[in-house]
Amino acid sequence: MEAYGKVEALNEKIEKLKLEAATIEGKIEQLKKTQGQYEARNKTILEQFEALNAKAIEVGRIVGTVEQRLKKDTLARDILNLLQNPTSAGYEEYSPLVLVLLKSISVWANMNKSKVSYSILLDKNLEEAIRYLGGN
């Protein structure tokens, strides 16, 4: 009788444990599912970062090319400096640029001579300035 009672208690415990095990298994399944979802999400985020990284490398390469090109474009920078800060423009390195500017101004003044006062005098003086700068 006593032994039967013990068996019954054990059976109850076993049933309880079985129930707990089933709950845990359910939770594990749930966790596995969540882990799968997170892994998929992480994979997508990683792919996005990889795409961003590739773009950053591409941009870096383009920036390098642009910088190299700008370094070579010394005349373009010089003419900006000539216009912005003429007092710092040395004679020798800037005279070709001044020549180009004077030529353009001369043509412009000639095209607009009806609107420019003393256009003949201006034209003569510009031509003389060009000649004296070596563009004879």
Add this chain to the structure above:
Amino acid sequence: MGEVKRVVSNLVQMLDSGVEEAKSLVGTMHELQSYLEEESNTIICGGLDRLLSRVRMEVNNLIGGSARVLISPEGRVTVGTTYSDEDSDPWLKRLKAQDFYILRLGGFSAFIKSLKSEVAARNWGPVIEFLRANTKFDWTPVYSPPPAAKESEQLREPSTSSEWKLSDFLPALPPHPPLPRGLFKD
């Protein structure tokens, strides 16, 4: 998730538009650079061409003797006539002693060509100075006196200007070889 994709997509779009803008700006800068370079070359080479044609015209106008193009140490170009051999003409010998360069028209033409190659290499400074020295190229030829009168000919003193020297880019004479590049300033 969608938020990450959206942020990344915005970043990529921003980078793309920045790149396009930079490319466009650098393109404009490069266009300006090319224009300035070409135009400077055109103007300077045009000056050299005009000087050459004026010298050529001058030489063609000479009657008798043999024409020589004389380049002073300051780079001033004149045209003269010799009636004897260059090495035996005391007038030309005296000019040579005073560091004048004496060239035939062909030699002068080759010299102008070599200056153009310097212009193409963007070594504009000395060429501009040379053109400046000839801003008022003398249309009246500097005729050398006939042989009998040459002995009494007095030449003007050569300039002592040290800003630039013609010899910096003129080869030894004669003959007139291609212009040595190393003699130009970098």
